[in-house]
Amino acid sequence: MTDKTKVKKAPAKKTAIEAVAEKQEAVVKEAVKTMTATKKGVMKVAAKQEAVVKEAVEAVTGKKKAVRKVTATKAPAKKARVTKVAPQKTVFEKFEDSVITVPFKVVNKTFLASLGLFALVQKEFDKRFDTYAKDGEKVLDEWEDKVEDFRKDVEKKVDDARDRVRDTFKKAA
Numbered sequence: 001m002t003d004k005t006k007v008k009k010a011p012a013k014k015t016a017i018e019a020v021a022e023k024q025e026a027v028v029k030e031a032v033k034t035m036t037a038t039k040k041g042v043m044k045v046a047a048k049q050e051a052v053v054k055e056a057v058e059a060v061t062g063k064k065k066a067v068r069k070v071t072a073t074k075a076p077a078k079k080a081r082v083t084k085v086a087p088q089k090t091v092f093e094k095f096e097d098s099v100i101t102v103p104f105k106v107v108n109k110t111f112l113a114s115l116g117l118f119a120l121v122q123k124e125f126d127k128r129f130d131t132y133a134k135d136g137e138k139v140l141d142e143w144e145d146k147v148e149d150f151r152k153d154v155e156k157k158v159d160d161a162r163d164r165v166r167d168t169f170k171k172a173a
Contacts, residue, residue, distance in 0.1 A: 023055065 095101050
């Protein structure tokens with residue numbers, strides 16, 4: 001039996017840019033979580049974002065750059081407004097103009113266009129098929145007449161040849 005040994009690789013050191021990219025990803029995830037949060041929460045995320053950007057600039061250029069700090073300010077008190085409640089939309093109405101429905105609309109329109117084209121081709125085919133069928137009948141009748149004439153000519157020549165052979169045998173006998 002052979003011994004299988006696993007070689008452990010030493011963890012590679014992250015570059016400053018990779019570290020900043022990970023922080024940026026974490027900030028973005030936090031921002032997505034707090035999208036519906038208060039203004040104060042959004043301001044905190046913005047401040048973190050600024051810090052990450054500053055760190056990225058320092059990592060890339062090697063120089064420190066002054067970045068204006070965003071501070072949260074208290075908004076003045078607002079009067080309560082009476083808002084009208086819109087009627088609830090159905091799922092189809094909610095997604096009517098969204099990016100999601102565009103491919104479905106295109107596919108639906110393409111399908112309807114192909115149905116229309118098929119109907120048009122079928123009408124034209126029906127018209128032309130009837131005319132082609134009539135023309136085919138005429139050609140068939142012409143060929144049948146020609147074949148019949150050819151058959152009669154061959155029968156006549158065969159009968160003539162048979163009669164000549166009989167006459168020759170009668171003369172010889």
